[in-house]
Amino acid sequence: MLFFNYLNSSLRSLVRQKTYLLINLLGLSMGIAAYLVIVMYVTYEKSFDNHIEQGNNIFRVVEVQNEPGVGNQHVAITMGPLARELKNTFPSVKETLRVMPAYQIASVEYNNKLLRETNMMYADPSIFNMFSIKISLGNPNKLLEEPRSLVISEDVAIKYFGSAEKALNSMLLLNNMPYRIEAIMENQTKHSHIYFDILISMSSIEGTPEFEWMDHWGSNSLVTYLLLDNKDQAKEIEKALPQFIKDKIFSQNEGWEFLEMYLQPLDDIYLKSKHIKFQMVYAAGDARTVSIFMVISALILLIACVNYINISLARSVKQAREVGMRKVLGADRMSLVYRFISESLVITLIAILLAVGMLELILPEINSMLGTSFVLDFRKPLFNIGLLLLLVIISLVSGSYPAFYLSRYQPISVLKGGIKSSVKSSYLSKSLVVFQFAISIGLIFSILMINDQIRYIQKKDLGITYSNSLFLFFGQNDFKKLDVLKQSLLENPAIRSVSGSSFINGVSGSQGPIFINDTANTKLTVRYGFVDEDFFKTMNIELIEGRNFDPTIHRDSAGVVILNQSAVKKLGWSDINGKKLSATADGDSTMQPDVIGVIRDYHYYSLRSVIEPAAYFYVPEMFRGVTIKYSAQESRANIEKFIESKWKELFPKTPYQSVFADQYISDTYKSDLKIRNLFVYFAILSMFLSCLGLYGLTSLLIEQKTKTIGIKRALGSSVSSIVFDLVKEYLVLVGLAGLIAIPLSIMFIQRFLDDYSYRVEISFYNIVVAILMAVTIAFITVVFKAGKTANSNPLEALKYE
């Protein structure tokens, strides 16, 4: 009963003070909406691979290597025999799984359907059990055991055969070889670190001459997963691994000088693998980004609550009288606390409903930005419990302080013409304003810095010019027609240059040793690049010493090498005169390739990674395709049309597939851009919420000072000096917020920039801009409100009291 009486009076008081109700509702609901979005995002990021039922007991083997020229590196690829030996050695290893992307399959064909597939993998039969793959058609037993057997997804089945039924037991041509489809699996989720729609039996390659390395301990190409009886056994296995490595690997004399291994829990793969190279994963997240977003979402929610608290405190001058009178009439403190909590409960409830409504509207937008498919699912009990929890927490956080603050008053002090606008409360609301603006300034500063970094990356001389270029993938043996292709493409004047190469960045992605033909047979671990004589020219890579490849010199094919500067530096050479390797790239030691040239270091990967030593060989068999440079004048569509038609003429059996350089580059920095964009939204939101609070606070302050302002005006004070009085107090606060925010956000930004090997410095200019922006926006907010009041007729104000 009392509750309804209270609710009655608080609702009526809210409706009467519409501005504050609106500010509170708008602020809270926007804060809650933002919070919910981030919660969905974080939940999404944290729930990768959750579909894998035995995920808790699955581990990925990670190697720690120490390579001359590279240093320490963690890699997620391992040797062929590792899985088998681990299983034989450790009884707690229940099952093992090896997977490897099937990059060398250039064409998949059925009837007249000819495509290049990108999510194809070799896998051991254990994959179905270990990764919880459901078979929708076909006998689920003994899959992928036979050589040249396949399991494909429903989508792939429909794409090639029209239906799963037709696909079952049919043949697909992979690189023109027939493979039998043993079963159809359900389409796999992309909410996973790994994704595949065509699985090829590992036995298709194991034991073949081309994959002979799989029987040895010298090269790493496969990802090895282990299923343990119990996840606690991982620690014991790890303890025994050094001995295992000594017994099984070092004893084989495969050139290992240093090697360690550990088991990475499956649940850590998606979020906690930033330190690991050669991951072969479909998607990788970042635990730190996730935690940053979690913190930011909490802060935004807090800003919204702070608005509520601040406005309640400012309103308290008015409400104190009610509180006092109720106390005179015998109300006890707790019942008054209930009164204010119930008020915030009602407001928060409305705000949550509004937030949910807002989300329904903006979710499609957010999904397209984040590439997700979030929905508000009210059937999920957890979601509803979450909302309920949010309701309770927010109402308590925003309602408690005003409740206890107001109910504390002795009836007597309140009746004496209102409370003497308690100094303590204004200290509190000032600190709250400082807190809000500190967050906003911190966010603005962070955005400016992230922006600088992105611009720096985009502008930085990478040592290679990616603009107006694209890469086309060869099929098997297509390299033989490289010259014909070059000729026919260059007929078009818009095509500037064509070159056979490993990839658009000139390197193949794999890492391996070169040995110098010196007394110590010095080893250097390098990135291999296989390019022709036109590549460096095509991509504007500068040759700083020696000569380029020359096809007219017979020896150049495989018999010579060009190094990058880093390699030369690591080797400690002052020049390359007379320098030789002791074997070719494929280990043929009958030939000692001459070091014929040095190119300037360029970034073949993102600026996040350092430029490792690289060695370039002229080996046409190893060209994975061609890099093409075209004229900026010609439209991309025209270029593609032309190239595609020529391609189809020359390579009717190779699916046409292109990668444009700008796309390749932007993919590399996509996650940065995503973070930057999200930050922009957060900053705008937090700035908006802070100003909303400031606006409300100013209105209330002015309401309380209406009389003072009226008297000042009556006595002849100018509008501007009155406004200035009101404004300067807040400007000082915003300035103070800047002083607090900057050191904290510098710390944060340093950590963000630490990710980059090449990065901008903290800029003083950005600090000033961030603070000025906050000050300006605050200034406009306060002046907007204060100006209106100060301009009004002084008589109005005097009458008002």
Add this chain to the structure above:
Amino acid sequence: MNTTMLKTVNLTKIFRTDEVETTALHNVSFQIQSGEFVAIMGPSGCGKSTLLNIIGLLDNPSGGDYYFMGQEVSKFTEKMRANIRKKNIGFVFQNFNLIDELNVYENIELPLIYLGMSSSERKKRVEATLEQMQIMHRRKHFPLQLSGGQQQRVAVARAVVANPHLILADEPTGNLDSAHGEEVMNLLAQLNQSGTTIIMVTHSQHDAEYSQRIVRLFDGQIVNENIRFGKPEISVLDS
């Protein structure tokens, strides 16, 4: 009936703020019998409201004793005071202190809610009081829709609805014009006639005429107590 309603002995009140110490009451001793109508007068700032607040158990004295209905209450906590207050005392203030967000009916009902009365009992009492104060037709109005005189009428109604033994009024006519002031004074006089003890602070000699006794304060001390005989006739005015 001649029981003692309340009694103070050397009541002292000192207000301390950071800079100054104000002695608002200094050794105030007096006594009020049940059924009396007492006016407290004195210049602004002499301590009238302070005294009334202590009498009304809204505040504790800094020194001295205070017996309310035979009980020494000067050291009571707010909780204990609130308990006595809501059962025994009604308040009327110069600025009415109605709750703007509640309508007339709800304002009057409030003390009964705090007394924990059942809703049917409340309804009976509030309606009787609305009747008695002749404001039945305004029961749905909100305070801001009423004139000052009407608001004070509601405030008086709220003060009496719980049938308190004592009504304290701090300049109840201070914000009213003389006609409305007259009305309120008549209400108080009526209540006194039906047995309620009334203590009223006032600046107006005319209002003080309604009382039986005037206590004069100066600088926190009682300077004289004069007992008056005879009351003016009660005239009932409609609003």
